[in-house]
Amino acid sequence: METNLPYRINLEDFRIKGSKVFTGRDCGEQDRIESKVDEAISTHARIELVIPEDIYSINPSYLEEFLVNVVQKLGSKDEFFRRFVITNPGPYKIAKDLNEAIDRILREHHALL
Amino acid sequence: MHCWSEDPDLLTRISEVSNIVLAFLTFVLAVYIFRHQREKDKQSIRLQWFKELIIEPNKSSIYSYFDSVIENSSDLKASQLTDIEKIGILSTIKSDSYVFRRNFIALLYSADQRLATDIQRCIDTLLDNITIATFDPSISLNVEDDFTQEIEIKIYDAKVYLFTRLFKHEG
Numbered sequence: 001m002e003t004n005l006p007y008r009i010n011l012e013d014f015r016i017k018g019s020k021v022f023t024g025r026d027c028g029e030q031d032r033i034e035s036k037v038d039e040a041i042s043t044h045a046r047i048e049l050v051i052p053e054d055i056y057s058i059n060p061s062y063l064e065e066f067l068v069n070v071v072q073k074l075g076s077k078d079e080f081f082r083r084f085v086i087t088n089p090g091p092y093k094i095a096k097d098l099n100e101a102i103d104r105i106l107r108e109h110h111a112l113l
Numbered sequence: 114m115h116c117w118s119e120d121p122d123l124l125t126r127i128s129e130v131s132n133i134v135l136a137f138l139t140f141v142l143a144v145y146i147f148r149h150q151r152e153k154d155k156q157s158i159r160l161q162w163f164k165e166l167i168i169e170p171n172k173s174s175i176y177s178y179f180d181s182v183i184e185n186s187s188d189l190k191a192s193q194l195t196d197i198e199k200i201g202i203l204s205t206i207k208s209d210s211y212v213f214r215r216n217f218i219a220l221l222y223s224a225d226q227r228l229a230t231d232i233q234r235c236i237d238t239l240l241d242n243i244t245i246a247t248f249d250p251s252i253s254l255n256v257e258d259d260f261t262q263e264i265e266i267k268i269y270d271a272k273v274y275l276f277t278r279l280f281k282h283e284g
Contacts, residue, residue, distance in 0.1 A: 020196075020248040023241040056200050057244045059207075061237040091197050096204070100211050104233075107219070 006085060007044035009035045012052045022058040028065030038069045046085055053090035063101035071105040160284030163224045168279065171217045178213040179272045182206055182239070186264050189247060189254045199247050210240055228282055232275055239271040 011022065014031040022028075032038065040047050047070075051058070067080075074080050080102060088094050188202045214233065221229035246252050246263035254260045 021244050023244055025237075056196055056248055057203055059237070059241055059244055060211075061241055092200050096211075097207065100207075100214075104214075107222075 003043065004045050006046040006048040007037075007040040008048045008050065009037060009040075010050040010052070011055065011058070012050070015052065015055070020054060020056045022055065022062045024059075025061050025065045028062040031062075032066045032069070035066075037066070038073075041070045041073060041083065045083070047083060048085045048087060051086065051088040051090065051092070051094055055090060056092045058092075058094055058097055060097055060101040060104065063098060064104055067101060068105050071102055072109045075106075075109075077102050077106065156284045158284075159224075160282075163282065163284055167217075167220045167224060171220070174213070174217055175275070178209060178217075179268060181209045182243075182268055183265070185209065186243060186268065189243075189264065190260055192255045196248075203244060203247055206243060207240060210236055225282065228278060231278055235271050235274050235278075239267055242267040 011031075014027075014034065015022075016027075022031075037047065070083075071080055074083060077099070086094060086098070185202060185206045189199070191198075194202075213236065218229055218233050218236070221232060243264060246254060246259075246267075252259050252263055254264065
């Protein structure tokens with residue numbers, strides 16, 4: 001059963017100390033598990049992803065692993081953005097990198113079907 | 114006397130059995146060669162299509178992608194870049210990489226999923242390396258040695274890997 005309260009994932013909680021970027025599949029996978037984002041998609045109607053203000057890049061290598069299961073489960077970009085709220089107050093804007101990661105996940109998912 | 118009368122029959126039988134075995138082995142060999150050659154022909158056709166449909170039309174885009182990464186990365190050599198300027202430079206490099214994926218790497222998936230994944234990972238690693246170097250306070254990209262080590266060599270390595278991987282593709 002889904003709750004209406006958003007499930008909040010603040011990437012600050014997963015940041016490597018002193019780092020201003022999120023890169024790498026290993027980190028994406030690790031943070032996916034620790035953040036419990038895969039479970040949250042089943043229990044919460046909305047998920048809020050908070051990007052710290054002083055983070056300057058979140059690369060598709062990280063995002064692809066972090067979001068692979070939720071994007072495959074949701075099945076489309078529209079559905080993803082219906083369920084996810086991105087809080088992104090800083091000068092770095094995640095939109096382009098996020099769209100790239102989602103496109104890749106969906107391409108691979110459809111290729112396997 | 115008894116032995117001499119048996120020998121011709123024995124020899125004949127050995128000869129007949131040998132002929133049968135040889136004929137059978139020849140048949141097996143012929144089937145093997147036929148199937149092996151047919152597989153090689155299929156592979157050759159696949160390689161030909163790969164070259165004509167995917168590589169030839171995109172040769173220039175492979176070179177121009179790496180040229181653009183080198184050119185845009187050189188903007189990182191400027192002294193005292195602000196974080197916002199760095200974000201902007203990186204954004205340009207990422208955009209070029211995403212276009213390269215859509216125009217070239219995506220096509221590779223139709224030929225060989227493993228090849229496409231390997232090359233995508235290579236480009237991702239290059240992007241990650243450039244990103245990390247850009248925002249690492251212990252690295253000074255305006256210093257020639259740092260830039261060479263952290264950026265130029267990484268671009269070169271990615272280019273070499275990509276071409277090596279393509280050359281090794283056997284269809």
